[in-house]
Amino acid sequence: MTLNNFLSNLENKNPGQSEYLQAVRDVYEDVFPWLDNHKDYTEEKLPERLAEPDRTIAFRITWRDGKGNIQINKGWRVQHNNALGAYKGGLRFKEGLRLDTLKFLAFEQTFKDALTGLPMGGAKGGSDFNPKNFDAMDIERFCQAYMLELYRHIGPDIDVPAGDIGVGSREIGYLFGTYKKIENKFQGALTGKSPAFGGSCIREEATGYGTIYFLKQYLENSGGALQDKKALISGAGNVALFAAQKLLDLDVTVKSVSDSDGTLEFKEGLTHDLLNALKELKFEKRGRLSEMEEGRFKSQVRYHKDKQPWGLEGANIAIPAATQNEIGEKEAKDLLDSGVETICEASNMPLTSDATKYVRGLKTMTILPAKAVNAGGVAVSGLERSQNAEYQHWSADKVDEKLQSIMSDIFKTCLRYGEGDFVKGANIAGFERVAKAVIAYGAN
Ligand code: GLU
Numbered sequence: 078m079t080l081n082n083f084l085s086n087l088e089n090k091n092p093g094q095s096e097y098l099q100a101v102r103d104v105y106e107d108v109f110p111w112l113d114n115h116k117d118y119t120e121e122k123l124p125e126r127l128a129e130p131d132r133t134i135a136f137r138i139t140w141r142d143g144k145g146n147i148q149i150n151k152g153w154r155v156q157h158n159n160a161l162g163a164y165k166g167g168l169r170f171k172e173g174l175r176l177d178t179l180k181f182l183a184f185e186q187t188f189k190d191a192l193t194g195l196p197m198g199g200a201k202g203g204s205d206f207n208p209k210n211f212d213a214m215d216i217e218r219f220c221q222a223y224m225l226e227l228y229r230h231i232g233p234d235i236d237v238p239a240g241d242i243g244v245g246s247r248e249i250g251y252l253f254g255t256y257k258k259i260e261n262k263f264q265g266a267l268t269g270k271s272p273a274f275g276g277s278c279i280r281e282e283a284t285g286y287g288t289i290y291f292l293k294q295y296l297e298n299s300g301g302a303l304q305d306k307k308a309l310i311s312g313a314g315n316v317a318l319f320a321a322q323k324l325l326d327l328d329v330t331v332k333s334v335s336d337s338d339g340t341l342e343f344k345e346g347l348t349h350d351l352l353n354a355l356k357e358l359k360f361e362k363r364g365r366l367s368e369m370e371e372g373r374f375k376s377q378v379r380y381h382k383d384k385q386p387w388g389l390e391g392a393n394i395a396i397p398a399a400t401q402n403e404i405g406e407k408e409a410k411d412l413l414d415s416g417v418e419t420i421c422e423a424s425n426m427p428l429t430s431d432a433t434k435y436v437r438g439l440k441t442m443t444i445l446p447a448k449a450v451n452a453g454g455v456a457v458s459g460l461e462r463s464q465n466a467e468y469q470h471w472s473a474d475k476v477d478e479k480l481q482s483i484m485s486d487i488f489k490t491c492l493r494y495g496e497g498d499f500v501k502g503a504n505i506a507g508f509e510r511v512a513k514a515v516i517a518y519g520a521n
Contacts, residue, residue, distance in 0.1 A: 100181035107504040140222035154202035157183035160514035162196030167241030172207035188507025189448040195459035220251035239269040265465030268458035277461035278473035285319025287453015290484040309386040312399035333386035340381040397427035406431040422447035449503040
């Protein structure tokens with residue numbers, strides 16, 4: 078079967094699920110040519126079996142807010158594949174979230190988790206609940222109601238959710254507390270917990286740190302160094318801010334962060350003081366970046382309302398760390414014009430298909446793909462599971478050392494499989510690891 082036939086069949090079965098179809102297309106464009114030399118996988122229908130989730134659970138969440146009003150939300154868990162281990166992947170709470178998005182994320186997660194080399198399958202879940210519309214007490218109520226439904230589908234050897242957009246350590250605390258209460262068991266059915274109660278050190282930092290470990294290795298391998306570089310970052314969640322922190326630690330100039338309202342440019346580069354203020358604003362006050370225009374840092378920043386960072390001049394590295402499809406072909410061209418040579422994908426599927434095709438066709442710009450670059454988060458989730466299973470708590474140094482070694486292995490794997498094309502390397506290596514296990518299990 079040709080790729081086009083395969084994709085049109087998939088589209089007929091999943092009409093309108095554009096992000097899911099995009100994710101499958103992006104991976105299979107690399108996998109299909111490789112399958113020509115791996116006929117056993119085609120005969121055993123691996124492409125079909127790995128595109129389709131094992132199961133999709135959809136449910137209603139009804140809860141009463143602090144004003145006494147009944148609220149109704151949609152909830153899902155997409156358990157994509159557990160060939161390599163229990164289902165594993167985050168929960169996203171976001172206004173307007175669709176099953177389509179979670180199917181793309183669960184598909185990607187399966188190959189990302191495979192790349193970590195840890196025994197984890199792939200899943201993703203979430204809700205169309207919009208945390209921005211509710212106060213902390215309503216968020217607690219919602220998390221409890223969400224877990225009242227989710228608990229029956231998860232467990233340390235079944236499916237282990239974690240955080241994602243809209244779900245941080247506060248929400249994981251509420252979700253885990255509810256799970257523990259219902260099951261009357263203290264066990265590692267969720268990761269991203271606080272280190273105060275079974276969480277791993279540096280889980281919060283891991284996706285951002287891992288991103289920079291990967292980038293550093295890539296630059297060193299191609300004869301460069303991070304030190305003299307300038308980076309644009311989008312997003313202002315934990316991925317963006319901890320990537321920024323690691324860059325600062327390595328003396329790299331960080332020129333921007335952003336949120337859904339606009340971009341905050343750092344005129345002379347980000348400083349530790351500014352970063353601390355941003356962490357307080359985003360993690361504690363849960364405010365907007367526009368607030369930085371006022372107050373003690375106003376002379377150091379410039380705020381660009383309704384703008385992404387990709388038009389800013391003078392950077393060599395772009396680190397999208399906001400959300401999917403944040404860079405289209407136009408933005409990719411802007412990046413090229415402004416001198417960016419490396420797009421280091423910290424968010425999942427940040428480039429549209431057109432943008433990916435455009436950049437991969439260039440000799441002067443390289444994509445470091447999300448499923449490899451941002452695997453550090455789920456890798457430390459895997460380490461959190463190990464700590465929970467052995468009733469131990471490891472030091473931050475130990476976890477960080479393991480994270481660096483996992484990122485380095487992922488880098489080498491992508492290099493070997495892609496021969497310089499990291500997108501291809503990550504896609505084929507991830508696919509092969511899952512496919513090998515699936516084929517060994519026979520027809521199930
Ligand atoms: N949501 C994160 C990701 O995209 C983390 C998942 C996890 O730790 O299970 O990989």
